[in-house]
Amino acid sequence: MTNILVYALHYEGAFNKNSLGAVSEAARLAAEIGGEAHALVLGSKAELTDELCGTLGTYGATTVHRAEGPEGLSQPVVDAMAKVISDGGHGYALFGGGLLGFEIGAGLVARLDAGVTMEVTAVNARDGKLVAERPILQDSSISDVEYRSSVGVIIGRLNAFEIVERGSGAAAVVDVDYELSEWSTKATMVQRGEQRGADVNIEDADILIAGGRGLGKAEGFEALEALAGSLGGAVAATRAVVDAGWYSYSAQIGQTGKTVAPKLYLAAGISGAIQHKVGMQSSENIVAINKDSNAPIFEFSDLGIVGDLNKIVPKLTEAVKAKKGS
Amino acid sequence: MKICVLVKEVPDAAVEKRIDPSTGRMDRSGEKNLNPFDTHAIEAAMQLKEGGELEVDEVVAVTMGPDSALRALHKAVSLGADRSVHLSDEALAGSDVNGTGYALAQALATEAPDLVLLGQQSDDGECYTIGAVVADHLRAPSLTQVIKIDVEDGRLRCERQAEYGYDTVLVELPAVISVGDAINEPRYPSLKAIMGAKKKPLAKVAAGDVGIAPDRVGYDNARAHCGAFHDPPAKSAGQIIEDEDTNETVEKIVAWLDERKLI
Ligand SMILES: Cc1cc2nc3c(=O)[nH]c(=O)nc-3n(C[C@H](O)[C@H](O)[C@H](O)COP(=O)(O)OP(=O)(O)OC[C@H]3O[C@@H](n4cnc5c(N)ncnc54)[C@H](O)[C@@H]3O)c2cc1C
Numbered sequence: 357m358t359n360i361l362v363y364a365l366h367y368e369g370a371f372n373k374n375s376l377g378a379v380s381e382a383a384r385l386a387a388e389i390g391g392e393a394h395a396l397v398l399g400s401k402a403e404l405t406d407e408l409c410g411t412l413g414t415y416g417a418t419t420v421h422r423a424e425g426p427e428g429l430s431q432p433v434v435d436a437m438a439k440v441i442s443d444g445g446h447g448y449a450l451f452g453g454g455l456l457g458f459e460i461g462a463g464l465v466a467r468l469d470a471g472v473t474m475e476v477t478a479v480n481a482r483d484g485k486l487v488a489e490r491p492i493l494q495d496s497s498i499s500d501v502e503y504r505s506s507v508g509v510i511i512g513r514l515n516a517f518e519i520v521e522r523g524s525g526a527a528a529v530v531d532v533d534y535e536l537s538e539w540s541t542k543a544t545m546v547q548r549g550e551q552r553g554a555d556v557n558i559e560d561a562d563i564l565i566a567g568g569r570g571l572g573k574a575e576g577f578e579a580l581e582a583l584a585g586s587l588g589g590a591v592a593a594t595r596a597v598v599d600a601g602w603y604s605y606s607a608q609i610g611q612t613g614k615t616v617a618p619k620l621y622l623a624a625g626i627s628g629a630i631q632h633k634v635g636m637q638s639s640e641n642i643v644a645i646n647k648d649s650n651a652p653i654f655e656f657s658d659l660g661i662v663g664d665l666n667k668i669v670p671k672l673t674e675a676v677k678a679k680k681g682s
Numbered sequence: 683m684k685i686c687v688l689v690k691e692v693p694d695a696a697v698e699k700r701i702d703p704s705t706g707r708m709d710r711s712g713e714k715n716l717n718p719f720d721t722h723a724i725e726a727a728m729q730l731k732e733g734g735e736l737e738v739d740e741v742v743a744v745t746m747g748p749d750s751a752l753r754a755l756h757k758a759v760s761l762g763a764d765r766s767v768h769l770s771d772e773a774l775a776g777s778d779v780n781g782t783g784y785a786l787a788q789a790l791a792t793e794a795p796d797l798v799l800l801g802q803q804s805d806d807g808e809c810y811t812i813g814a815v816v817a818d819h820l821r822a823p824s825l826t827q828v829i830k831i832d833v834e835d836g837r838l839r840c841e842r843q844a845e846y847g848y849d850t851v852l853v854e855l856p857a858v859i860s861v862g863d864a865i866n867e868p869r870y871p872s873l874k875a876i877m878g879a880k881k882k883p884l885a886k887v888a889a890g891d892v893g894i895a896p897d898r899v900g901y902d903n904a905r906a907h908c909g910a911f912h913d914p915p916a917k918s919a920g921q922i923i924e925d926e927d928t929n930e931t932v933e934k935i936v937a938w939l940d941e942r943k944l945i
Contacts, residue, residue, distance in 0.1 A: 367846050428849060430814065431823065454845045459826055462814030465780050466787075469898075471905030472779050474809055487909075497911050505780070505905035511811075542823040542854040546839070549846035563944065587945065595843065599829050599864030605847055612843050620944045641942055642920075643935070649924075656917065659938050663925025671932045679936050679945055 358391040358447035358484065361421075361440060363433060363460055364412060365452075366399055367549065371408075374452030376415050377517035381479065382450050383416020384522065388481035392418045394446065395527070396437050399427040410526030417523065423532040428548045430456055431540035434463030439534035441468060441507060448486055449507060450479075453514030453634065455612050461509045472509040473501040475630065477516045486510065494652050495630065514611050514634040553604025556590065562619045563589025566609060566636070567597060570625020570646065570665060574602035579669045580624060586676040592616070594632050610635035624665045628653025645669070683855075685727045686742045686793055687763060688786060688800035688812070689720040691754035695805065714750055716757040719801030721868040726831060726861050727799050728762040728869075735833035740764040742793060746774060746786055756879040760871035765883040767793065773889045776901025783815025785899050788892045790820060797838075798858040802827050810860065817858035825851055826860040 360382040365372040375395075382393035395417040397404050401424055409420040423436035437449060437460065449464055451457030458474060465472045473488040477498070480487050488501045488510050558564060565584040567577055577591060584591045593603040595610060609616055611631040621639035626632060628644070628651055636642070637656060644657040645665045654660040661668060694713035724743070731738035743758035743766040745751050755766040769789045777785060790798060798820070803810040810826060817824030830841040838853045842862065853859070871879075889899065897903055921938075925931045939945050 365845065372845060428844070429851065431818075434818065455827065456844065458811055459814045459824070462779075462783070462811035463818045465811070465905075466783060466815045466818035469905065470780065471907075472811065473906050474779075474811060490908075491914060495914060498914050499908040500910045500912070502907045502909050503905065504907055508906070537821070539817075539821045539823050542857070543825060544852045546850040546852055548849050549844075550848040550850070552848055596864065599843065599862065605843070612845055620939070620942075641944065643938075649922075654920065654922065656920075658920045659935070660920050660922045661925055661931060661935065662922065663928070663931065667928050668925060668931060668935075671928055672935055675932045675936045676939075676945060679940065 358389050359444060360386050360391060360393050360448045360450055361437060361444070361446040362393060362395045362417070362450045363437065363457060364395045364397050365454065365456055366397055366404065366427070369403065369408070371412070372452065372454065373519065374454055374512070374514060374517070376519045377515070378450050378452035378512060379412055379415040379417050380520040380522055381512070381517035384520070385479055385481055385486060389484050389486065391447070394419045394421060394444070396421045396423065396433070396440055396532070398423040398425045398433050398436055400424065406529050409529045413523045413525055413527030414521050415519065415523055417527045420527045420529045421532045422529055423534060425536065426545060428456070428545050429543055430459035430463060431543065432536055433460045434467060435537050435540055436532050436534045437464060438467045440532055447507065449509045451511045452517060453512050453611060457511055461511045464507070464509050468507045469505060470507040470509045471503045471505040472511065474511040475513045476510050477513050479510060494655070515615055551605055552598070552601070553606065556604055556607050558590045558592050558607050559614060559616060561590035563587050564592045564616060564618045564621050565589055566592035566594070566621060566623045566626060567603070568594040568623070568626035569596045571597065571602070576625070577603055579673070583669055583673045583676070586673045586680070589620070594626055623653055623657070624669060626653055627651050628656065683736060683738055683796040684740055684742060684793065685730065685738055685797045685799060686744050686790055686795035687720070687723050687727050687758065688798065688816070689724070689743050689745050689754050689758045690717045690804050691715065691745070691747055691751045692717045692805040714753060716754040717801055717804050719803055719805065719863060720758070721761060722861050722863050722865055723799040723801045724758055724761045724763060725866045725868040729866065730831070730833070733833065736836070742767060742795070744786070744789060744793070745769065746782065746789065748775070755884060759882045760875040760879040761869065766885070768884060768886045769892065770886060771889040773896055774899050776904065777899045778904035778906050779809060779811055779815060780905040781899040781903060783812050784819060785889070785894050786812070787816045787819030788894045789887060790816065792892050796856045798822070800860045802860050802862045813858050813860035820856070820858060822856050822858050823853050824858040825853055827862045828859050829862045829864040831859070831865070
């Protein structure tokens with residue numbers, strides 16, 4: 357019997373969607389290898405109530421291990437998961453996409469001498485073991501990764517695992533008796549989840565005009581706003597430009613931003629990094645404007661325009677307006 | 683105090699990367715360069731040193747890799763590192779994340795740095811976990827994807843973007859921090875620095891010199907084994923327009939959008 361332990365990230369009273377996907381996936385896989393899916397949550401007991409933790413049963417977790425500790429940092433979770441895995445003999449640790457899961461998974465690699473695969477897009481059961489599919493080389497090839505360690509760490513790509521209500525009823529909740537390692541107490545959260553820039557709503561838009569570093573400067577977004585206005589859409593952004601302070605975090609698409617699937621996603625001056633792609637690849641129509649014909653974004657766009665956005669975007673706005681006026 | 687910066691040589695961005703079908707490993711031949719993300723880590727180290735709030739005595743570039751990795755160290759030194767350490771051993775070839783993180787931690791432990799900095803990811807491996815693996819081995823606090831570091835009473839006040847927005851975290855030293863590319867604009871090395879790079883001290887160390895257990899590293903001891911390679915599901919190639927006459931290009935885009943009822 358091989359059990360799977362999933363880390364369920366929690367923030368302001370709700371579990372992360374990618375964590376729920378990971379719990380669902382663990383339940384599916386555990387059934388195939390003859391084990392159970394367990395979840396680990398960490399935070400304050402006041403917030404992580406029996407009732408909230410129990411809801412993970414809906415997605416197939418049979419037991420929820422609840423640890424008290426500081427939220428939002430990886431190393432306390434490494435301590436708690438390592439303890440639960442050592443006591444319970446879990447064969448795998450599974451994480452949904454995001455950021456914290458990468459750090460926690462990596463910590464477990466060192467702590468438990470475990471093998472790790474990251475950016476996993478699918479997991480298969482084979483002869484009672486799990487094999488992870490890991491896209492490599494800008495997604496041009498997929499490698500099947502097998503584990504040769506007593507614990508295998510599987511870190512999913514954003515949105516890789518579907519949320520499925522596989523369970524029946526609430527999960528049992530047990531408190532974890534663990535100790536923080538000394539170094540886990542040496543990082544302290546000062547502020548979590550700060551929103552930078554105006555709060556914009558992009559999730560309901562049918563049309564998104566997204567801009568990246570190729571815009572050159574913050575003012576570059578003005579042309580995109582005009583284009584979005586002409587098409588009746590909203591403006592989105594990459595992490596590069598949000599980190600630079602050019603645009604709002606609430607408009608960011610990708611691994612540590614939002615996931616969208618509009619009817620049209622027009623990307624201007626965006627290279628198409630994996631961490632951006634994972635947040636928009638399900639869009640119905642993807643159009644890219646990039647001056648570099650080798651930009652990865654052209655690998656997954658339906659219409660690619662190789663050219664200078666400064667020349668193309670203003671003219672496109674005029675042409676759309678003219679078309680609408682006709 | 684001492685800052686170690688982890689650096690890596692990666693295939694030049696212009697070189698097409700591929701898997702060698704005979705070995706199942708990445709073909710790392712061809713033009714190589716210092717991982718562009720690592721230049722931000724070196725710059726961060728230099729700014730901490732020059733900022734003067736921490737008394738930084740030296741910045742040491744550390745790499746693990748074959749002989750050719752020397753060039754990445756020379757580049758790192760030309761960008762400001764005072765000396766470098768080259769961990770190189772046949773036994774390390776083909777190590778996975780587990781083995782690489784362990785080996786680097788062993789090399790770092792002999793240096794006993796107060797701070798380890800590295801880039802947010804490597805250009806070729808598309809993995810951003812090494813820092814956190816190294817940190818746990820070194821029993822040090824760690825944070826990845828950091829885009830701002832301020833010194834506050836001998837501790838580092840770090841900002842980074844995580845799942846729900848920007849987090850600010852206070853980290854005590856010694857620590858391991860990976861930095862994002864938004865943290866700074868790396869300087870260009872001066873001609874003098876480039877010329878002088880080869881004269882700066884460089885220590886070449888073998889696995890045994892830093893106490894690396896042979897059964898924890900190398901291809902045969904990988905805890906995660908890359909087996910079969912296969913193609914992703916085929917996606918029909920999109921249409922490409924080269925912009926020559928922008929009026930014409932725009933006309934084509936509008937027609938394309940109109941066909942799909944997007945206007
Ligand atoms: C853990 C982690 C999480 C991350 N999370 C996210 C995330 O949530 N969202 C996200 O977006 N990224 C994320 N990233 C960052 C991601 O890896 C990329 O660095 C980022 O998406 C790049 O943004 P960009 O395309 O704007 O910039 P670049 O990669 O610099 O691309 C700019 C593009 O503009 C083109 N260009 C330049 N000038 C012009 C012009 N005049 N006309 C036309 N084209 C031009 C260039 O050819 C280039 O392709 C994350 C990274 C990590 C490691």
